[in-house]
Amino acid sequence: MAAEEQKSAGPAKLVIRNIGLILSGALERPILDGDAVVAVDGRISAIGRLKDLDTESATTVVDAKGAVLTPGLIDSHVHPVAGDWTPRQTQLNWIDSSMHGGVTTMISAGEVHTPGRPRDIVGLKAMAITAQRTFAAFRPGGVKLHAGAPVIEHGMEESDFAELASAGVKLLGEIGLGGVKDGPTGRKMVEWARKHGIQSTIHTGGPSIPGSGLIDKDIVLECDADVVGHINGGHTALPDDQIRCICESCKRGLELVHNGNGRSALYTLQLAKEMGDLERVILGTDGPAGSGAQPLGILRMISMLASLGDVPAETAFCFATGNTARMRALDCGLIEIGRTADFVLMDKAQHSPAKDMLESVALGDLPGVGMVIIDGSVRAGRSRNTPPAERMPKVVLA
Ligand SMILES: [Zn+2]
Numbered sequence: 001m002a003a004e005e006q007k008s009a010g011p012a013k014l015v016i017r018n019i020g021l022i023l024s025g026a027l028e029r030p031i032l033d034g035d036a037v038v039a040v041d042g043r044i045s046a047i048g049r050l051k052d053l054d055t056e057s058a059t060t061v062v063d064a065k066g067a068v069l070t071p072g073l074i075d076s077h078v079h080p081v082a083g084d085w086t087p088r089q090t091q092l093n094w095i096d097s098s099m100h101g102g103v104t105t106m107i108s109a110g111e112v113h114t115p116g117r118p119r120d121i122v123g124l125k126a127m128a129i130t131a132q133r134t135f136a137a138f139r140p141g142g143v144k145l146h147a148g149a150p151v152i153e154h155g156m157e158e159s160d161f162a163e164l165a166s167a168g169v170k171l172l173g174e175i176g177l178g179g180v181k182d183g184p185t186g187r188k189m190v191e192w193a194r195k196h197g198i199q200s201t202i203h204t205g206g207p208s209i210p211g212s213g214l215i216d217k218d219i220v221l222e223c224d225a226d227v228v229g230h231i232n233g234g235h236t237a238l239p240d241d242q243i244r245c246i247c248e249s250c251k252r253g254l255e256l257v258h259n260g261n262g263r264s265a266l267y268t269l270q271l272a273k274e275m276g277d278l279e280r281v282i283l284g285t286d287g288p289a290g291s292g293a294q295p296l297g298i299l300r301m302i303s304m305l306a307s308l309g310d311v312p313a314e315t316a317f318c319f320a321t322g323n324t325a326r327m328r329a330l331d332c333g334l335i336e337i338g339r340t341a342d343f344v345l346m347d348k349a350q351h352s353p354a355k356d357m358l359e360s361v362a363l364g365d366l367p368g369v370g371m372v373i374i375d376g377s378v379r380a381g382r383s384r385n386t387p388p389a390e391r392m393p394k395v396v397l398a
Helices: 003-009 094-099 121-137 158-166 183-195 217-223 240-249 262-274 297-308 313-319 322-327 357-362
Strands: 013-017 021-023 036-040 043-048 060-063 068-071 073-078 103-108 144-146 253-257 281-284 343-347 368-374 377-380 394-397
Touching: 060 377, 073 253, 073 281, 073 297, 073 322, 094 103, 121 158, 158 183, 183 217, 217 240, 240 262, 253 262, 253 297, 262 281, 262 297, 281 297, 281 313, 281 322, 297 313, 297 357, 313 322, 313 357
Parallel strands: 013 060, 021 068, 073 103, 103 144, 253 281
Antiparallel strands: 013 036, 036 043, 060 394, 068 343, 343 368, 368 377
16 A cells, blocks of 8 residues: 555554453553553554543444453464364364454464475475465464474474574474474574574473374473473373473473363462462463364363462463463563554353353353454454353444
8 A cells, every 4th residue: 555545544543442341461460440442553552541542533443341351362382284274173264263262363383284294304494484474474364373383303404493584484383293302402403493583392291193202301301492382281291290390490481281181281380370480371272183173272271270270360361361472572462552452352151150251260161252353453243152241342433
């Protein structure tokens, strides 16, 4: 679009009013004061009381009708293949379906389900660059999927990581899903990746499917990847003493996934809490996987951890928003001026016995999603997947 044209069209200005509660996504202050949020051209420009904000020349106005506003949820661990298709369970539209579960950003832990995926070095680099490009250019349901996560193989050199980085690759797929399953090689490659600005994650625990292998605490600690991927197993978790050793011996991210061991997730959360390290806890689904795609997986993790893990519901929301955004240097995940305008409006589900949304999550219920907004644009109204919310937001000007 030409510069004059953009000027005459004016900025896209979104005003959300009558918000019942604002969850910030930030552990240090999970609840914000205010009933309105304004976003200009897809970025948050104001947060507060409607009467104090500049709402002139809004192009979209949403009446939240008293629903809760949270940052768009981030799934820290997915395995995409191509567009909105996954061959894992022969399914279509799993990403769009996850958007209906409040997920607005996803992080690839490797495009490892790609049929016939190349394991030679030039092939794996080409596939990672292709995945980065295709998901940057095509967003199912508007979801921002950070993909292009090569799985390291023996024989890679530092120049391969430099080449990947200069081509726009910012992630490694789970270490351990390829040929490299040993500490010394893993560590060397993690260091090369880090030097070139590529973030790393490692498979933790027993094999997920036939063909993958065991990664125990010694390999995890020696590789020293940025994120301890599914520390609660994917599905088979390490024994508790090994989980404790990982939590205590490093300061890396502790990722809890839906496709893992629920008891081990609660055990890890307890350790992180005791250590005063809750900012290390992030959430993923690890879907699609053997147990399927879980459109509500992140909401289910939040509800499980809040109801059984002895953390306030507003804190559990931070695990899937601000914590992940900060750890992965994303510009979303927090209700903060300048961040991307990715929001979920939700409320307690109809007939939940709780008095409000946070109490319903603390009781173990799922909230009802009423609207999903990505980059300041409404992507979905009432979710087709969650239970119906009691209070439903409405677009009153579009
Ligand atoms: Zn894994």
